[in-house]
Amino acid sequence: MANENIIIIGGGPAGLEAARGIADLGYKAILVEKRDRLGGTPDEAQYAALTPDLRNAKEAMDEMRDAVIDNPGVELMMNTTVTGTEGVVGDFKVKAVQNGNPIEIEGGAVILATGFQHFDPGRETQKYGYYEHDDVITLVDAEKMFTADNFVRPSNGEKPKSVAFIQCVGSRDRQIGNEYCSKVCCGMSSKQAIEVRHHCPDAKIYIFYIDMRMYGYWENEIYWPAQEEHKVNYIKGMATEIIKKGDHLIVKGEDTTLRRPMEVPMDMVILAVGMEPSEGTKEMADVFGVNKNKYGFIDTIGGPLNTVSTNVEGVFAAGACTGPADLEDSVSAAGSAVMKAVGVIRKAGVPA
């Protein structure tokens, strides 16, 4: 008989949705999370509002958490880091360390939901001076400020009169090694531009971009309202660098539709940093012998028609551990992974 428990590694949106789904199907989910809190990056990075619907992030994550906490179909293993695994589909024995003590977790299938990390704009390139200029921040820093309901210039604590977003920082860049589009930053920037408008009604807000990638309903739900109602100015041409001049940041770039160089003073610059695989994603890929792509994300093997299966039978991946993903992608992939995981343990359980 196969072990009918399904082990989920990672307690972010994809892991939480997978655990809920497994319990709903009458199976048992063992949700392993290395932190002492559930909610993944939206929780850890203190997101204020979700993209695209601007729903309060804490409220939304609470709803996901509430669906698994005290759920008889879900066993939570907090402060637990997976270190190794043995066995095959139907009979995995996962080694882990829980609160410093080695433990073993048994299950028939595994869903990896270890997520992403935000690109660090200072690590590979200093052209935007993230670590030099207080008023150059990232989307992540801005989320924390919105959560604290205190969106001000870090340099002086005053409300900015001009704010520029610079798109594609850490994405679509051969030199950095991230050739892919991070998919969510155009939407997040536009969403944040709307939030900046709420905090600073009179500020000038700019988004400097190469291509605005507002696919599907994000176009009409965020991009158009940002421009039409919230007076966000979209300027085609990604800024090249930022230099400090007095109290201001000078954003240097080209205004492509005017074919003119521009050097425009700003009070604050928000770098639209992209997504990279989290350390946990890279580690778990190695632990389970799952292939990674050149960027370190987990390689799924089914192309566009199967986004969750990996090269290891019985090990599935869901959410941003497989590549840039928004919340819609992550929870959808979680559902798909649950379906496939339940499928393999049922098949493995049928006597030969």
Added chain:
Amino acid sequence: MPIHKKQIIEKESAVVDGIELGPDWNRMFEQRVLTNYDMSGLDKVTSVEGAESMGWCYQCTQCIPVCPVNQAGGEYGPRKIFRELQQGMDLFTNDDLWKCTTCMNCLRVCPKSVDMIKIMPAIREEAVLEANVPAELQEAFENTFEYGNPLGESQRKRADWIKDAGVEVPIMKEKKEVDYLWFVECYPAYHGRGQETSQAMARILTKLNVDFGILGTEEKCSCDSQRLAGEVGLFEEFAEHNIATFDKYKFKKIMTTDPHALNAMKKKYPDLGGDYDVEHYTTMLAPMMDQLDLKNDLNIKVTFHDPCYLGRHNGEYMAPRNIIEALPGVELIEMGRCKEQSYCCGGGGGGMWLDGFMSDHVNERLSENRVREAVETGADVLVVVCPYEISRFEDAVKSTGNEGKLLVKDIAELIDEAMA
């Protein structure tokens, strides 16, 4: 061609460090680097009721290749205006405010519904109130105000054309009740070539035994183009006059020889209390063509120019074509830019009274651009159904050196010629 040319700036006199410098010494080049996005220009426009959509442009550029002013070398179009506004351009005092002919080709293709047909009149109205209007346009406004028509002709002479019509043209003041009230409009009433069209039209209506009448000296300009050029007050005053005049008489329908009047009566008069069944003369005549017993074989090739205000603005493309098809010995050769994609003669939205102003901003007149296309088709005759066009295109035939190669005729003239 570079969009931004280096501009030399010379001041008559400039004081630098206490020393006065003459023009040769203070000459400098305009800075090429953008150092500011001054959104006040854009904010000022989008805060005007009707002009909000100016701020919606996302620079897809689809408007530029279809903008007739841009095609005539005008470096113009909604996308470009938007970008200039993002740099502090004051549209209220800028020449760009007066270049748009409201041809609607940009709105046809605009995915964001940036509506120049609403934006231009709204901003121009403000400019009119501030008296920032090109002199020649101002003159047309004043003529309209004073004489009831932009040509500055006497109101008493508005029905003089009927004397040479060769048929009786009934006047509503005497007839009181008709099937068709014919709203002639200014150019068909006063302009030489317009009058010939009107006379042909009178003969056609007579031949068809249509029960019709004209307002004659009681008719005043519909002022639709003046409205689109910013004279909203004048438009409303004249609309009220015309509505009050209509309401004195009984009629089933209004037929008009001007698509601009058609546009005003269909879209604006109802809000002012004048809701009428109004149609363009081609829409009226097209289904009646078989009653005309046309015997004269015209033996010509023609091409047809869709007027902006009949086609794009009011959706009628087939009526004129059906008439042309019913004419004996007439072969229609379409121009590439036809129907929805039709080019603009340059006369709409006030362009009729801005030719001098526009000559500083375009490489060729829009009418010249169009006439060259018409000549290329090999047609003998350029057929028009809007009274602005006959004079504009005839001038353009001459100025482009195509005299003798192409005639410009109103569709009514062709019907008249084909009638036995």
